[in-house]
Amino acid sequence: MSTAPALVATQASIRQTRIHLLELARGHPRVILAGSLVLLLFLIALLAPFISPHDPIAVNADNAYLPPLSPSHLLGTDELGRDLFSRVLWGARVSLPVAFVAVAVGLVAGGVIGLISGYFGGVFDLLLMRLIDALLAFPALILAIAIVAALGPDLRNAMIAIGIVAIPVYARLVRALVLQLKQMEFIAATRSLGATPTSIILRHLIPNLLNPVIVQVSLSAGFAILAEATLSFLGLGAQVPTPDWGQMINTGATFLANDPWLAIVPGAAISVTVFSFNLLGDSLRDALDPRLRS
């Protein structure tokens, strides 16, 4: 009995969300296009072991340097005879989890800093924001490279480095939003009804931060994939024989004169992936920002 109104309210909220998403889709076809592309990339990463025609690390020297559209090798083979199509599909299993972990590190750490800084203000705000200013003073890629150089070049350290680089962006964004929200009447009303800061943050602030944060998550995922590819290209990310796009370009660049597809195919994969995330972030921003709505 006592849970019934809450259930009804939850169902109404879900129905409203569905309607909102449908309206969003109807009004903004770019969101659907970009969302579908991102979904397709996740499906490729998830299903790579089932849809890859060959083992991505199986060496077959007799099949080396086969050009694209060769029988049984759609995109050709590399210098060790490994199937390029399979390696590109498996590459998504490296890039997307890196982006996911890096964005999660940035979002959680930056989000908590932004919430504390914005909600409590005072000394917390002063100290935390100077720390964020110092992090922001480092150009993102230089900071990521320096962290990986210090911790040692591998994929896990690359994820940590890219995540740390993303912290200031979320801290600044969340702090700015919290500062705006806490001046609003509904927050003051909730506080006067005796709600605790934890309850206000969890039940009222965080749900209202979601839209701008979702946009930022999408844009940061694009940056994270680009940064991971750059680190791997420089030899500071994924190591041999992991099928990683950045590392594949690095190796492929050596054979550019005779076998350009070895670098061009993984390069195209990175570009399409980052483009999809950037397009999603951009179109979501257009769709969710009330100032841009016509």
Next chain:
Amino acid sequence: MTTYVLRRLVLMVPVAFLVTIGVFMLIHLTPGDPALILLGEDRSPQAIAAIHQQLGLDKPLYVQYLIWLGHIVHGDLGRSITTHQPVTTAIGERLPATLELGAVALIWSLLVAIPLGTIAAVRRGSLADHLATGLAVGGVSIPNFFIGIVLIFFLSVTLRLFPFGGYVPFNQDPFENLRHVILPAIALGTAGAAINMRFTRSSMIEVLNQDYIRTARAKGAPWRRVVFIHALKNALIPVVTIVGLQIGGIIEGAVVTETVFTWPGVGRLAVESIFNRDYTVVQGIVLLAAFSYLIANLLVDLVYGWLDPRISFT
């Protein structure tokens, strides 16, 4: 204005202080003992102790930091572990090449961004606008090292119009210098061009909707004059902000581009030093990159206020 500049400089002090702590700690995060890297084969306890004493590694961490900070303030970034050359000299020798590459990349990005951004804004919603906006999203999505490789393949390997890489000093042969810098500059400047284009477009759209533009049109000023003289000048003010930050971030982009094109700049020095585990050089370059960024931020704020008289320095 003077008060504002002083206040900004004072506010920069704690941030700069935290940056130096960050850079110092980066080296102390590094697994392994720097003495072992320096010693190579001779790793006797006496030799290790001697190196620790020589580098001050036997002192408490905060003392090491203060000594290091004291050296930094006097312009001494230490010596390279591998070449024993002063780090300031190593960076100083490579900096002109990086600055040249950065300057040409910036010119390329503005040459593309301003006309495209203006056309996209003036013909908002047209095919040209959609094309330019699509190019802008594409420009920030393609890794600059991949752009470099594609350029090398088409323009160097296939058409043989430009060299694969390398560097010829300007005073040695200006024409060859230009031939060598064009491809890396395009690779480095394309992402910047995309960002600047988007800024130009959105800023131009905002300016074109303002009353003074309508007034200029009503007074009979030709559309071309209104766009290029009245609107563009004001629309470019926000672009200055982003261009300033791009200047501050030259070293960041140069790391990858210089590696692809074997350009002997600070970026390539950074990568070489990482692989040689030459941490004093890496430390020096990270510090330089961070301070360039901090100073660029400050200058951008000041120039912005100077360009736009509506901004008050209170």
